[in-house]
Amino acid sequence: xxxxxxxxxxxxxxxxxxxxxxxxxxxxxxxxxxxxxxxxxxxxxxxxxxxxxxxxxxxxxxxxxxxxxxxxxxxxxxxxxxxxxxxxxxxxxxxxxxxxxxxxxxx
Amino acid sequence: xxxxxxxxxxxxxxxxxxxxxxxxxxxxxxxxxxxxxxxxxxxxxxxxxxxxxxxxxxxxxxxxxxxxxxxxxxxxxxxxxxxxxxxxxxxxxxxxxxxxxxxxxxxxxxxxxxxxxxxxxxxxxxxxxxxxxxxxxxxxxxxxxxxxxxxxxxxxxxxxxxxxxxxxxxxxxxxxxxxxxxxxxxxxxxxxxxxxxxxxxxxxxxxxxxxxxxxxxxxxxxxxxxxxxxxxxxxxxxxxxxxxxxxxxxxxxxxxxxxxxxxxxxxxxxxxxxxxxxxxxxxxxxx
Numbered sequence: 001x002x003x004x005x006x007x008x009x010x011x012x013x014x015x016x017x018x019x020x021x022x023x024x025x026x027x028x029x030x031x032x033x034x035x036x037x038x039x040x041x042x043x044x045x046x047x048x049x050x051x052x053x054x055x056x057x058x059x060x061x062x063x064x065x066x067x068x069x070x071x072x073x074x075x076x077x078x079x080x081x082x083x084x085x086x087x088x089x090x091x092x093x094x095x096x097x098x099x100x101x102x103x104x105x106x107x
Numbered sequence: 108x109x110x111x112x113x114x115x116x117x118x119x120x121x122x123x124x125x126x127x128x129x130x131x132x133x134x135x136x137x138x139x140x141x142x143x144x145x146x147x148x149x150x151x152x153x154x155x156x157x158x159x160x161x162x163x164x165x166x167x168x169x170x171x172x173x174x175x176x177x178x179x180x181x182x183x184x185x186x187x188x189x190x191x192x193x194x195x196x197x198x199x200x201x202x203x204x205x206x207x208x209x210x211x212x213x214x215x216x217x218x219x220x221x222x223x224x225x226x227x228x229x230x231x232x233x234x235x236x237x238x239x240x241x242x243x244x245x246x247x248x249x250x251x252x253x254x255x256x257x258x259x260x261x262x263x264x265x266x267x268x269x270x271x272x273x274x275x276x277x278x279x280x281x282x283x284x285x286x287x288x289x290x291x292x293x294x295x296x297x298x299x300x301x302x303x304x305x306x307x308x309x310x311x312x313x314x315x316x317x318x319x320x321x322x323x324x325x326x327x328x329x330x331x332x333x334x335x336x337x338x339x340x341x342x343x344x345x346x347x348x349x350x351x352x353x354x355x356x357x358x359x360x361x362x363x364x365x366x367x368x369x370x371x372x373x374x375x376x377x378x379x380x381x382x383x384x385x386x387x388x389x390x391x392x393x394x
Contacts, residue, residue, distance in 0.1 A: 025136065026143045043167030049175035056180065073136045
């Protein structure tokens with residue numbers, strides 16, 4: 001997958017994942033790899049700057065939790081994050097539509 | 108001995124300017140990720156050493172990720188510091204040269220001092236190895252820098268040159284950026300649940316700036332009137348000393364009693380307001 005394209009959509013990807021359930025960092029990279037059939041090639045570490053940014057913007061919140069396998073830092077969605085996600089999804093749809101229409105020969 | 112993964116994570120965390128607590132938190136979070144990744148790779152059939160190496164490789168370059176985290180946490184901090192450093196070094200050289208050409212004589216002491224401060228401002232944000240209570244160092248440096256720039260203002264206002272107005276504006280822009288950065292390093296860098304500390308620091312910095320301003324005003328006034336420095340003039344520094352003492356004391360007791368710390372933080376501001384009232388509306392006191 002195109003790395004630049006991935007970079008632009010990392011907020012949308014992470015918010016979409018966290019919306020479904022609270023997740024910790026390693027889980028997110030694993031999910032992204034699985035869901036993309038191992039096409040997701042971003043370095044795992046780049047996830048954390050993105051998460052910190054989302055947290056600073058108050059779109060997600062983090063908390064430590066004790067699991068049977070050890071301590072994990074989970075991220076969960078906030079109200080503001082939910083609104084932001086809806087906005088980003090709408091934007092994504094628009095770009096998607098434009099790409100499709102541009103390649104369908106409407107000119 | 109520290110494992111390779113621990114060293115690796117430490118290198119990442121070193122690139123950030125978080126508080127100690129935030130650093131520990133980040134360190135633990137990243138280390139857990141790498142350990143989970145390593146365990147998975149071992150399960151897939153790698154030896155411990157191979158798995159550690161691969162886990163780090165998958166995670167990415169330490170410096171890059173550390174800097175990205177820093178940028179996410181404190182956007183534009185580095186850029187602002189560098190702008191300030193370059194701007195103040197250029198300002199210093201310009202003032203020195205104009206002073207030299209207009210008066211045929213210039214203040215080499217100020218030049219050296221101001222250049223040294225500028226160089227340190229340039230050095231601090233760029234280096235990653237010096238992080239012993241960095242916030243305190245950064246703020247002290249910024250305050251000394253503001254004083255040097257104030258002195259620069261005195262030099263510039265004494266000059267008879269068409270560039271003076273522009274230079275004064277430039278100087279005050281530098282001072283404003285410096286003060287802005289002091290507020291930012293002290294207040295902005297707290298997590299949202301430490302709102303109280305933000306208010307406390309905000310109160311203290313504000314009164315500190317006003318008190319330093321008044322103190323300097325009197326000191327310079329005395330210097331101009333008397334014409335030479337006299338140790339007794341240091342008495343005018345006493346409000347500043349009281350302010351520093353109060354500030355330190357508040358930080359000591361804040362964990363025990365927030366109310367008390369807050370009240371103490373208000374004291375200098377209340378005194379300042381009363382003083383201004385007394386100076387500008389003396390009739391209020393004698394009614």
